[in-house]
Amino acid sequence: MARTENGKVALVTGGGQGIGQAIVERLHADGFKVAIADLNTDAAGKVADGLGGKDGGATALRVDVADRDDVFAAVDRTVSEFGGFDVIVNNAGIAPQTPIEDITPEGVEKLFSINFNGVVWGIQAATKAFRELGHGGKIISAASQAGHVGNPGIALYSATKFAVRGLSQTAARDLAKYGITVNTYAPGIVRTPLMENLAKQTAEAAGEPEEWGWRQFTQGITLERLSDPEDVAGVVSFLSGPDSDYITGQSILVDGGMVFN
Numbered sequence: 001m002a003r004t005e006n007g008k009v010a011l012v013t014g015g016g017q018g019i020g021q022a023i024v025e026r027l028h029a030d031g032f033k034v035a036i037a038d039l040n041t042d043a044a045g046k047v048a049d050g051l052g053g054k055d056g057g058a059t060a061l062r063v064d065v066a067d068r069d070d071v072f073a074a075v076d077r078t079v080s081e082f083g084g085f086d087v088i089v090n091n092a093g094i095a096p097q098t099p100i101e102d103i104t105p106e107g108v109e110k111l112f113s114i115n116f117n118g119v120v121w122g123i124q125a126a127t128k129a130f131r132e133l134g135h136g137g138k139i140i141s142a143a144s145q146a147g148h149v150g151n152p153g154i155a156l157y158s159a160t161k162f163a164v165r166g167l168s169q170t171a172a173r174d175l176a177k178y179g180i181t182v183n184t185y186a187p188g189i190v191r192t193p194l195m196e197n198l199a200k201q202t203a204e205a206a207g208e209p210e211e212w213g214w215r216q217f218t219q220g221i222t223l224e225r226l227s228d229p230e231d232v233a234g235v236v237s238f239l240s241g242p243d244s245d246y247i248t249g250q251s252i253l254v255d256g257g258m259v260f261n
């Protein structure tokens, strides 16, 4: 079906690959103009080109979400390139193994600076833009099923995702008066480069083949299959559109039935 523009603009961090890329492609198909903000400019540029570039309603931006000024600049550029701003998807994140006894101050600093601080800067920059434009908007951030239940071996990652949920619940309450909703999506085990690295690291640490590493993560999925990035993109599409206008402060699990609340 041909894409019909919906007159709205979305920015997706970490949109160069994996879940972020699927979100970009889905929102673009939904009719949004999309800014693909990533540390990896080559990857972001390829995704933008695949959607027809600026004329097709897709632009690539370099951003390091750990850097507050960078995130504000990316939102400003999106507003000036596309003339509006309606949705931010704070998707960028990293997921190294962090066994409890090996956690260092540098490890805490690095993981929180991307997975948590990056969401704080995204919320602030989007709020500023929405208020300057004189309308509300939607703030959507990546949590994880590991942000609902502590997962073995990835304590710091789990902690950042619990923190993103806490932050988003308060932001939902604080920003409602501006017509802004704030929600998170909580994927399960999604086939992306991030998950491949984690499965490999887990297998290597145990001296087992990669396939064994994947099995450690797939046990307990009710729907008995790994997730594709498009499963997550569908939920973000819902959270970005008018059908979710009465939802705020929530974390939507899209994990095939790993965690039941």
Ligand code: NAD
Pocket (backbone or CB within 6 Å): 013, 014, 015, 016, 017, 018, 019, 020, 037, 038, 039, 040, 043, 063, 064, 065, 066, 091, 092, 093, 094, 095, 114, 142, 143, 144, 145, 186, 187, 188, 189, 190, 191, 192, 193, 194, 195
């Ligand atoms: P991925 O590693 O495949 O892609 C992440 C993208 O973010 C990459 O393009 C990377 O260049 C970019 N990025 C990394 N650090 C950045 C930074 N500082 N600034 C800007 N961009 C940066 O990851 P993914 O699997 O697609 O995960 C996306 C999000 O979903 C993450 O927040 C992740 O924690 C979350 N998540 C993933 C899974 C999964 O199974 N893959 C499960 C639950 C939650």
